[in-house]
Amino acid sequence: MDERIRDHARTLVDWSARVERGDDVVVSVGEDAHDLAVAVCAELGERGASVVTTYASEELDRAYLRAHDGDFDASDAELALYERADVVLRLGGPRNTTAMADVSGDSQAAYARANQAAREARLDTRWVSTVHPTRALAQQAGMAFDEYRDFVYGAVLRDWESLAAEMAQLKELLDAGSEVRLVTERDAHPDTDLTMAVEGRVAVNSAASVAYDSHNLPSGEVFTAPFATEGEVFFDVPMTLQGRRVRNVWLSFESGEVVDFSAETNEDVLADVLDTDAGAKRLGELGVGMNRGIDRFTDNVLFDEKMGDTVHLALGRAYRSNFRDGEEDEANDSAVHVDMITDVSERSRIEIDGDVIQRNGRFRWEPGFETA
Amino acid sequence: MDERIRDHARTLVDWSARVERGDDVVVSVGEDAHDLAVAVCAELGERGASVVTTYASEELDRAYLRAHDGDFDASDAELALYERADVVLRLGGPRNTTAMADVSGDSQAAYARANQAAREARLDTRWVSTVHPTRALAQQAGMAFDEYRDFVYGAVLRDWESLAAEMAQLKELLDAGSEVRLVTERDAHPDTDLTMAVEGRVAVNSAASVAYDSHNLPSGEVFTAPFATEGEVFFDVPMTLQGRRVRNVWLSFESGEVVDFSAETNEDVLADVLDTDAGAKRLGELGVGMNRGIDRFTDNVLFDEKMGDTVHLALGRAYRSNFRDGEEDEANDSAVHVDMITDVSERSRIEIDGDVIQRNGRFRWEPGFETA
Known part of the structure; x- marks a missing residue:
């Protein structure tokens, strides 16, 4: 594993989220953020935090939203998850930054409204958002993948x-x-x-x-x-x-x-x-x-x-x-x-x-x- | 998308889990089960169920367990998630069926004991386990990937x-x-x-x-x-x-x-x-x-x-x-x-x-x- 991935995970867990023993941590793993998630789980294990992992994928969201009639119910299970969490670590890592291109703004807005309580519960934790460099993000930046990785770690691994x-x-x-x-x-x-x-x-x-x-x-x-x-x-x-x-x-x-x-x-x-x-x-x-x-x-x-x-x-x-x-x-x-x-x-x-x-x-x- | 993936999702949601409008569904997505998860989310959207997606990865479990001192705390957040869920759909899809080979049985057993309440809450839902055919499973079966896919759908898509x-x-x-x-x-x-x-x-x-x-x-x-x-x-x-x-x-x-x-x-x-x-x-x-x-x-x-x-x-x-x-x-x-x-x-x-x-x-x- 690229040593910078471990450094990224350590920075996220220690500096950013201040994780301590006994913290109940939700790790949200983006489509291509698996490698960062492995490193984050190792850090969380070392600190004696507990962990539950969710999967964040705009391709899944798109499939769900396009098939739904628009009269959304909130997920009580998701609300309960975030209400009990101490820390939420969101590891973005899209495979396609335009995956939602053919989902109407109305549908996205209605879904966001239905899930407002869960979102507020999440924002009420020690949450931190970061991204794992993916080819899709490199492409959006107009950069080669290796070049983009250097860029991301240059931004993340600061003093x-x-x-x-x-x-x-x-x-x-x-x-x-x-x-x-x-x-x-x-x-x-x-x-x-x-x-x-x-x-x-x-x-x-x-x-x-x-x-x-x-x-x-x-x-x-x-x-x-x-x-x-x-x-x-x-x-x-x-x-x-x-x-x-x-x-x-x-x-x-x-x-x-x-x-x-x-x-x-x-x-x-x-x-x-x-x-x-x-x-x-x-x-x-x-x-x-x-x-x-x-x-x-x-x-x-x-x-x-x-x-x-x-x-x-x-x-x-x-x-x-x-x-x-x-x-x-x-x-x-x-x-x-x-x-x-x-x-x-x-x-x-x-x-x-x-x-x-x-x-x-x-x-x-x-x-x-x-x-x- | 292979039409059989849609048929698999439909069988899972309708025949197996009997999902109905308003059901609170947890979809557990294995490392390489993304494509099946997309199809399942479309079916859940069509039925008007709500959905939250978790990520199941033995590589993450391995990293966590090997780093942990073994004195595990349960995740209350995970327990709350399953306590509120009506249905849990587990989409297995490993990238390596021997990913846990270097984790001690004692550590795995201690972790399972710590999370017994969450497991019981999960088993108390209308849960169903299935697998999305992956290369790792094909390899374990001693089969070519295409051959293995035919085998899996032959087993799943029955009358x-x-x-x-x-x-x-x-x-x-x-x-x-x-x-x-x-x-x-x-x-x-x-x-x-x-x-x-x-x-x-x-x-x-x-x-x-x-x-x-x-x-x-x-x-x-x-x-x-x-x-x-x-x-x-x-x-x-x-x-x-x-x-x-x-x-x-x-x-x-x-x-x-x-x-x-x-x-x-x-x-x-x-x-x-x-x-x-x-x-x-x-x-x-x-x-x-x-x-x-x-x-x-x-x-x-x-x-x-x-x-x-x-x-x-x-x-x-x-x-x-x-x-x-x-x-x-x-x-x-x-x-x-x-x-x-x-x-x-x-x-x-x-x-x-x-x-x-x-x-x-x-x-x-x-x-x-x-x-x-």
Whole structure:
């Protein structure tokens, strides 16, 4: 077995999920995630946790959903499983990332609604999602399989403790600050100059561990919930929305709301998103990607939004974790949460209350910041 | 998809498990049983059952057991899952039938003990076990993969309703009878002449359906719990005991107990079995294989013991289903249940209270019985 698979399993079980003796662990195994599951089971055995394994396959979901008349009953058995679990480890590993292409969105939504209680019970555990590199994911990323494996392990096998310490510095600045300004200059594209209020919000240090209220491995971002957004922003990293590639999105904000927009390809998809509801025109998230193990776009949001030297903004729903106790009602509400990413590695700066905290991809605590 | 996979799924869901709208179904997917699982999920969707899928892999079990210190905790989550389930469909499909070869029997037994409550909850559902043909199973059977698939579907895709009706005739004879006599003549091997009491016992018509208290697909046998066994019996179908092949077993009974024995290969394994406890020297089962879709030994007890024109006897534990209510305490008790199979297709007869009910593989209700 590739030693990196064992390292991945160890990182997941120890750093991310903090598994201890006696924990009741559900391991969800994706279609091609078997090898990672073997390594995870060895780690769980060593720690004296108990384990039950589920199988996650979009091909099975597709067959079930297409055959069903749409009047779904929840699975009480699944609900009971997650209600009793302490930890849920989801090992993604699709064989075909478009396996659900011919299942209607209505059917998927109705099924999700029917199973909401089980989903909430699962989110109430120390859950962590990760992926085992598969050929299907490599293909979606436009990469060779070996190349993609190197990419995934480069992103996952970080020194998380030291990255968490570094990210804590940004969280501290965001928590203490009132206003964030993002500035980028581009030649062939529009410039960005956007200000967002963050006063009173709580930034999350998303360090790929439940100990940091972070449930993805890899992670590596600090995010908060902005409001009162003003100005213009251009996103140069491509994205896939509703199964279609959208490129070079430009948004203009006034009083927190999108008042103008454009996209070079599939602009109508962007228009649809903005039309969803009132909250879809407002930002729900401002995130700063700080995982430099992720150095390229792979069309997988688990990785893309954590890319080092990027900033992402999400239209739509805000995370409750960015609000102080009792203030969760202030969170932007929407049926959507759409992340859009911009490169800040050059001709860019991030300011908090007028102080530059990152310039051309260098944070102010990093060597070379002054001359960046 | 091979149309036979759909037929297999339909037989499993309709005939075997009798799934109805609203049933809470757990589908246990073996390592290489994905394709059958897809077909089963389509059938479950069509019927409006709810579904949760688990993953069964001996490679995962091996990794877990070898890493664990042996002081196992039960999984409460797994227990809760089976307690709420109405139906459990186990789709076996190993990639390697010897995946557990280097896990100690002690460790496996301790783990099984820790999870006894979950196992009992599972056995308390309308559970059915079947297998999806895999290369590993073909290899164990000594067959080519395509050849093995033909074999499996020949065994599974029967006209179960008419086989159940035929088997009902044998059940009726066994239930009404007092003594069964089995006689076979062999040239190079010992002859068989064995009598067993069956008075007061209840034969099970094992027709691959929960409606018949039968939980294997394929099935196709009628079995009861004999006692007061007298005489000698020779088993010409090979068997695998404790991972070792045992051939040409001969047993001699007096007053229900084995008083002498031999085997041509690995006789010491047979001696070990007989030494387990007092019940291991007595018969727990007399079964008559009636599935003529199974026409050869494939080293898989799910198939072997249902082979048409065979009789099997098991040393050890009897099934409670062979006893009338309140008489279950009379069942032979033992830690083992070891099936041994003998060919009755030629120079053989089965008698009940002196009447020949099968001669040279022909039952008395079949054409050609008189001249067989």
